[in-house]
Amino acid sequence: MQFNNIRIVQEISDCADRYEKALADNDVATLDDFFWNGPEVVRYGVGENLYGGEEIAAFRRARQGGSPPRAVLRRHITSMGDDTAVVSLEFRREGSQRTGRQMQTWVRVNGQWKIIAAHVSLMAQQSEAVAPALS
Structure with a gap:
């Protein structure tokens, strides 16, 4: 298996750029299209756990004002072979000092890149090496 084929990394980088634009524009239809529309897809958000394309789409439609x-801040892409990649990124929401994290697993299905798993979280105020986050 080849890691980080430059062509695949560029394709996923383009997808990730388009995803960020759709997120910023609250373009729900485009965001829905990025996700695999089946029961296999999972999205863990900051405040919700969503299983299946229908739950993810319903969440986006119910979300007031879209994503903040x-x-x-930083994006790292790793491709594995020609049909799988992971996008890991750090972000900061406007008006916040907390660092957010997002990971997406992308797979190529029928010639199209789709997100099959996603996780979004906000970091704790301190490292768990100092003290466990209990809340």
Whole structure:
């Protein structure tokens, strides 16, 4: 298996750029299209656990005002073979000092890149090496 084929990394980088634009624009239809529409897809959000394309789409439609505006601080892409990649990024929401994290697993299905798993979280105020986060 080849890691980080430059062509695949560029394809996923383009997808990730389009995803960020759709997120910023609250373009729900485009966001829905990025996700695999089946029971296999999972999205863990800051405040919700969503299983299946229908739950993810319903969440986006119910979300008041869309995702809070954010700046991407760092993005790391790893491709594995020609049909799988992971996008890991750190972000900061406007008006917040907390660092957010997002991971997405992308797979190529029928020639299209789709997100099959996603996780969004906000970091604790201190490292668990100092003290466990209990709340």
